Amino acid sequence: MAAPWANVPSHEQYFVLITGANSGVGLAICQRMIDDFLATRSLHSHLILIPTTRSAKKSSEAIQNIRSYLAKTAKSKRLASRTGFGYYPQWATDRVHVVSIELDLCKLPTIYKAASRLVNGDVRDPTGVVANGDALSIPRLDAVIFNAGYGGWSGLDWSLFIRQTFTDGPAQAYTFPIFKAALPSSTLPPQDITGEKGPESQPALAEVFTANLFGHYLLAHQLLPLLSRSRDAAEPAGRIVWTSSIDAEERHLSMDDMQGFHSAAPYESSKRVTDLISLTADLPSVQKVSASYFNTPHLSPAQQEKKPRFYLTHPGIVCTPLFPLNAFLYFWYYVAMYLCRYLGSPWHVVETYLAACSAVWVALATQEELDSLHAHRVKWGSACDRLANAAPKKSEVEGWGWEGKVEDAEAIRSDTAEGIQRKLTGRKRDAVELTEEKIIRFEEDAVACWKELESLRGQWEGILGAEGREDQKMASEQLWGGSR
Template sequence: MAVPNAVPWGDVPRRDQLFVLVTGTNSGVGTGIAERLIDEFLVKRSLTSHLILIVTTRSKAKSQQIIDILRKHVRKAAEAKKLRGRAGPSYDPESTVARIHLVGILVDLCNLHSVYAAANLLKDGGSPAAGSNCPSSVRVPRLDSIILNAGYGNWTSLNWWGLFVQLVTKGIPISFTWPAFKNAAKGTLVDPLTGRVLTKEQAIAEGRTSAELLGETFTANLFGHYMFAHALLPLLRRSPEQLAEEALSPARIIWQGSVTVGPDEYSTSDPQGLRHHDAYDYVKRLNDILVFSSTLPKPKPLATAYLLGEDNNDGKNNSDKLVAPRMYLTHPGITNTAIFALPFTLSVIWGWVMYLTRWLGSVWHVGSPYNSAFSPVWIALEEQSRLDDMEAHRSKWGSACSRWRGTLGAKKTEIHGWGWDGRLASHPRGRPAESETGFLSRDLGRRQDAVELTQDALAEFEEQGAECWREMERLRAEWEERLGVRTAASGDKIALAA
C-alpha cells in the first residue's frame, strides 16, 4: 500500500519511518507513553527518521487537547540541549519538529462499531488529525508497534478498615503494591454494539440476555483491544519481501498489564470476571495467560489464527506467506493516575506515600506516568535483534526504579504458572541474566506468595491458556458476525468451541 506524497512523511524512505499507535492517551500513563516515546525517539533514532504517532481518545475534544499537549512537548523536546549537542552547531529545531507527526483518532473500546471504524480509517484513509504537520486525511502503510494501554478500573471506593488491617499485618510496601482494600463495581455490563453501560439489575429489567452483553471491565481492558488488534492485522502483518527489501522488523503488539495481578485471579468458569470482586485484576490475569500461553503447543494454533487472520481482500488464508506480529507484555509499575480517581487531598497524600513506599524498598513505585511509560516505550523502540537475543517476548516487563536515585529500568515480573519466562529453574536459560542485578534483581519486587515454577504448574497454565484462547476466539467470531465483518460457517464456530 503506497503512502500518498500529500502526507508529510510521504517522501521519506520507509526504513526511516516509524508508525506507533497508543490507546488511552486521554491522560495519565497514556500521555506519559506518548511523551516519552517522542523523547526517546529523538534521542535514539537517526536525525533523518520520522515518527508517526497515532493517539486514541474517546472524544474530539480530548483528541484535540492531547494533540495540543503533545505538540508543545515536541517543541520543548526540539529545544533540548541534548538534542542540540547531538545534531551539531547548525541544528535547526524546526527540522526536528517536522519529523514528529501526530494523528488523533477516536476509539471507544466498549463500542465495537467504533473499534472497527477506527481500524478502517487507518487502513483506508480519512483519519482526523489536528494542527500543522498533521494531515486531514491519512492512510498509513503499516504499524510498527501498537501499545494497548487504555484501561478502566471500575473501582468505587476504598475499604478503610481493610487498608488498616493490611497495613498492620503486611506492612507498607506490600499493602501499596498489592492492595486488598479497593472496592469495585461487580457485574457491570456493556452493550458492545452501542457502548451503553448497564448494571445487572438494569439488564434483567430490560429483558437483555447474556448473549447480547459483555462485562464492561472485560471489554474496556481486554476484549476491545483484542478486536482492535485483529482488525488492524493488515497493517501489522509483514510479507517476507517487506522484511527483506524494506529492512522492516515484525510488528509489535504491546499489551499493558498490571503488577497487582494475583495467582488465583482467573477462573474459566467466569471468563469475563462478572462474579469477581475486582474485575480489573481478574482481566489482567487473563491478559497474562493469553500472551504467554500463545507459544505453547495447545493454545498455539488458535493464537496463530488470531495473529494472522484472513486476507481482507480475497478472503483466502495467506498464513504461509505472512509474518505475524509479535506480542509483548509490559506493566507500568505503580503510579498516580485517573484510573482510580481520588479527591485532590488524597491524591497529594498518595503521591508522598508512593515515595515513602519506594524508600522502604519497593521497586515498583516509579512516581509519575512519564516514568511508568519506560517499559512499553523500551519495547517499542528497542532493536529487534536485541529483543530477540533477550527473548523479550517470554517475559512480563515492568517499569521499575532504584530506591534512592530513582533510576529507571525494565524489570522482569514473575507470573503464576509461567514464572519469569516459562522455564524451570533447572533449565540452562532459566537462571537470571547478568543484567538482573541491583533493583532489577529477581529477589526484589516479588509477591510474598510467589513460588518457583514447576512442570505441573506449567502444564496447568497451558491447559488454561487453551481454554482462554478458545473462549476469546469464540467471542471474536460471534461479535464479528453481529457487526457484519465476518460471515462464519457453523462448522467454524463448532471448531472454535471444541
Template sequence: MSLSKDSTKILITGTSSNLGFNIAIRMLEQLPNDKEITLIVTSRTLPKVKESINDIKKYIGEHIFAKVKLVEFDYILVDFTDMISILSAYYELNKRYVHIDYLFVNAAQGVYGGIDWNAAIFEVVKNPIEAVTNPTYKLQRTGVQSNDNLGLVFQANVFGPYYFIHKIKHLLANGGKIVWISSLMSQQKYLSFNDLQLLRSPESYEGSKRLVDLLHFATFNKLKKENNINQYLVHPGIFTSFSFFEYLNFFTYYGMLVLFYLARWMGSRYHNISGYIAANAPVAAAMGKTKQSLKVGSACGRTGREYLVYEEVDTTGMHDVLDYIDSLTKEWDEKLKDQITNSRQP
C-alpha cells in the first residue's frame, strides 16, 4: 500500500463510534468513483481500529461495490486526553502525508455517573419530547482531570482536538476541510467563563460542545484567509449513540427507543435515531453543501426523511475562549517541544 499516492485523504476521529462509522460510509458513498480514497481510521486502541476497518470493508463489499478497489485504509492511534498521544499522532501523519483533504472532529467523551431515575420518570411524564431532547437526568461527575492535569472532558472534546488541528494545520492547508461535530445541547447556560476547563460544571459534556461552537466562530474566517482551510460546524441531532448504553438494560434501552420514535411522531425534527441520518450534516458540510457562518443540524420528518436545519449561534465570548485556548496551546508547545512517541503501538 502506497500512502503517498494521489488519493483523497479522509481522517475521522472516533471512527469506531456509531456516528464515526456512518460518516465514513456516507463519505465513501458520495465521493466520485474516479479517484482512490485513503480512509484514516482513528481510535485509542488497536482492536477498535481493526474492528472499524473490518466493519467499513464489509459495508463497502455489500453496499458500495464500485468502491471496493478504490478504498485503502490507514490508522492512527490517538487519545485526546493524552497530549503525548496527540503529538505522536501528529508525528505519524506528518511522516506519511503531505496533504489531508477532510478532517472530522468527532470527539464526544463524557464523565457520566448514571441516571437519576426519579428525575427521568418525572421529566418523561411532564413533557416526553423535552425529556428525550434536553434531558437533565443524566448524572455527570465533576472535577475529573486527565493525567495532563487538564479538565478531562475539556481536553477530550475541545483542547485536545484543537491542539491536534494546530499541529497538522499545514497538512490541511490549500483546500482541506475541517468539520467539528457539536451538539444540539451546546447552549449558553452550560458554560461558565470562570470554569473554562469545566471542572466544576455538572454539565461538562454540554459545556464542552458550547466551547466547540465558540471556537469555530472565532477561527473559521482566519483559517480560510491564512491557510485556505474551510471549517464547518454541525450537530448530528439525537441518535442511538453507544456511549451511554452501560447505564441501560434491555427494557430501558427499548423504552428509550420508543420515546425517541414517539417524539419524532409528535413533531420533533431532531430525533434522527439512525446514525446514518445523524451523519447527514457532517457529510453535507464536507461536500461543500453548507455555509461556514451557520451551524448545521441533521434532522428528519416523521417518516425519517432527512433534511438539514440551519441555525444561528450566539457567539458572545468567542474571542475570550480563543485567547484562553491559544495561551494554553503555547504552553503545551513549550512542554512538548522535545517529546515524540510512536502511535502505532497498541
C-alpha cells in the first residue's frame, strides 16, 4: 500500500526521527513538533514523525499517545483561526503521520537493524493505522533528534546539597549542582552477535556513554543515505540534533577515560564529549579526523555533496523520572524547580513541553535562519521566563563560550539582547573569561574525542558491519537517481 504522503510534493514533506520518544522529553518533542509544524508550515505540508522505542509495545503506546495529542491540537482555536472559515480538524490530522522503529542504543545490532529498515524502506505502523501496517519507504530524513539517554544517578549527597543551597543560592545550586551522586558506570555485557569473532574480540563499552552518545553516533553514520543530499537537491541536508546538558563541564571529563568507566559523573562526562564533537565537527582543525564520519563508500560522490550537519541542544532543567527520587522528594523537587524559575533562572523550564523548545526549533527552523545565526556553532538551551514563555537560548560552554569567539567581560555586559536572552542571565556565577588558548584546548580535546570515537566505530563495524555494509550498498543503489 502506498504511503499516505506519496502524492505530496517533496518540498511539502518533512521527515523527523526522534529517539526515546515514548515518554518524557522525547514524547514532548513529538507533541511540540506537531504544534509548531501545523502553526507555521504550509497548509498543504505533511509531517512524518518517526519515534523510536525499545519494543513494538512501547512504539504502539507512543504512537497512540501522539495521535491522541494530535486530535486535541487539531481542534484548537489557534489552528481554526489560521485556516479560516469552514475548518475541519480532520484536515490537520490527515497531514501528520506517525510510524515507528525499534532499537536499543546499548544493543548495537539493533541499531544496525533499525538503520537498515529505515534506509531500505521497511518502516511500519505497529498499530496498523498507517498503510494497514505495511512496510513504508522513507525517501529522506530532514532531522534526527537524539533525545534518548540514561542518567546513571543514584541519588543526592545531602550534606553537599544543603551546603551548596545556602552558599550559592537555589537558582545557581539547582542549575550547576555538585551534590548529585552517580552509580559507577557499568560495562555493557558482550553484544549478542553470531559469527566467527567471539566476545573476547569486542571492545569494552561503558553503559552511560553508549546510551547517551555512542549508540547515536553509530546510528547517524548508518543513516547517511537518508541524511545526505546531492548538490542539485531542493532540500538541504539533514540535521543531526544532539541533546546535551547544561551541566556538561570540563571537570567531568577525563581525556584518559573518554567513556567514563571510572568517572564520578559518567552522564555529565558523556555530555561533555557530545559538546566537543558537535560544536567542532566541521572546523578545519577537526575535519582531518571527523571527515571520515560524514563519508561512506556506500554513497556515490554525487549523493553526498551536501553533508548533514551537527546541531547541539539541551532541554534546560526539567523534572523527569531520569533522576531517582521517591514520590515525596519528587514533589519537593518540583516545588524547588518552580522556585528557581520564580527567582529568575531562565533554565528551569520544569515541564517537558517547554524543555522540547530548543530541539524542535532547531529541527523546524529554515536553513537560512540557522545559517544566519551560525547555529551549528552554538549550544541551544530551552529557556523560559517566569510566565513560562519558552524560547531557545544560547548557552555558554566551558572552553568555547557562546559561539566559539573570545568576549571580554565588558562585551558580555554590553550584550544588547533582552530578557532571558541576555548572556549574563542564568550564567554560572564563577564562570571565567574565555581566551584563545582555551579555544585551542577545546579543539584539541575535540580532535582527541573524534579520533577515539572513529577508532571505536571502526572496530565495531569490523565486528558488526558486514551485514550493514551490504544493506547500505543495496540502499545506495535504490536511492540513486532521486533528487535528495
